Amino acid sequence: MSGEPERSGARSTPDAPVDGWRGRWTARARTLGDAARSRTRRFWAGAQPTLRQLWWTEEPATPVTTVDRRFPEPLVVPAQGQVYVFLVRTTFTWSSDTARPELFGWYVDYFQPQATQRLHRLALRCAVEVPPHRPRELLTALAAALAADDPPPWTYARGEVTFACEPDVTVQLDERVRRLLQPYWEQRIALECERDLARRRAEYAHERDRATPPRPHPPRPDPPRPDPAIPVRPPRDSTRPASPRRGPRPNAPAESFTPLEPLLPPPTPRPAPDQNPPPPPAR
Numbered sequence: 001m002s003g004e005p006e007r008s009g010a011r012s013t014p015d016a017p018v019d020g021w022r023g024r025w026t027a028r029a030r031t032l033g034d035a036a037r038s039r040t041r042r043f044w045a046g047a048q049p050t051l052r053q054l055w056w057t058e059e060p061a062t063p064v065t066t067v068d069r070r071f072p073e074p075l076v077v078p079a080q081g082q083v084y085v086f087l088v089r090t091t092f093t094w095s096s097d098t099a100r101p102e103l104f105g106w107y108v109d110y111f112q113p114q115a116t117q118r119l120h121r122l123a124l125r126c127a128v129e130v131p132p133h134r135p136r137e138l139l140t141a142l143a144a145a146l147a148a149d150d151p152p153p154w155t156y157a158r159g160e161v162t163f164a165c166e167p168d169v170t171v172q173l174d175e176r177v178r179r180l181l182q183p184y185w186e187q188r189i190a191l192e193c194e195r196d197l198a199r200r201r202a203e204y205a206h207e208r209d210r211a212t213p214p215r216p217h218p219p220r221p222d223p224p225r226p227d228p229a230i231p232v233r234p235p236r237d238s239t240r241p242a243s244p245r246r247g248p249r250p251n252a253p254a255e256s257f258t259p260l261e262p263l264l265p266p267p268t269p270r271p272a273p274d275q276n277p278p279p280p281p282a283r
Helices: 015-054 101-126 135-148 175-211
Strands: 066-070 075-078 085-096 154-158 161-172
Touching (some): 075 101, 101 154, 101 161
Antiparallel strands (some): 066 085, 085 161
C-alpha cells in the first residue's frame, strides 16, 4: 500500500482509449476539410468566367429620339383686297433626343405657340398680293419664303433640352369664294368629261379599224369604147379666147319698149241699163 491517501470523489478514466477516438475524428475532419477546400477551389476556378459574364456593368445610355405630330387650328390670312381670306393648315412635326419621354408633351405645348406665330408672320407677308381665288400661288410663295428666309427645321431650346420643328403647310379657299367658283368648275368638269369621252370613242374606233381587215374593192368595169361611126369632137382649147356675148337684135320688141311712155287711161265705167250714157268728154 502506498502511504498517500486516495482523493475522495476522483474518477479514474483510461487516457489511451480517449486519445484514440478523438484523434480518429480529428484526422477524419481534417481530411474532409481538405477535400472540401480543394473542391471549392476547383468550382470557383470553373465558375469565374461565367460569373464575369453575369456581372452587371453600367454602359452609356443610347440617345432615343422621340417624335410627335401636332395639328393646330387653321390660320386665317387675309387675301388681296382684305375682303376674302385663306385658310392655312399646318402640321408640326416635333422631335428631340434630349428630352425625357414623360416631359416631351410638356415641352411641345411650351414651344407650339412660338412656332405658330412664326408661321403666321410668313403667311401674312406672302398673302398680301395674292388674289383670293388662287391658293396655289400662296402655297408656292409660302414654300419659297420658308426655303429662303426661314428654312426648317426650326430649333427651340430650354436649358439642356433641344427640340426641332418641321412645318408642313397646305392652303384652302374661303368658303364664300368656294361657292362663287362652284358653277364655273361644274361647267369645266362637264366639258372635260365630254372631251375625254370623244377622245375615248376616237381611240376605240381607231383600234376597231386596225383590228378589222380591209375589205377588197369590187373590180371597176372597163369604160365603153367609142363608136368609129360617130365623129369625135376635138376638145375645146382652154387658151382660146371666148367669143363675146351676143346682145339683142335691133328693132326687137325688147328694144322698142320704153318704160317712160304714159300708160293708157283707165276704161270708163259702163252705165246701168236704166240710165243714159254720159256724154263723151270734150276734146
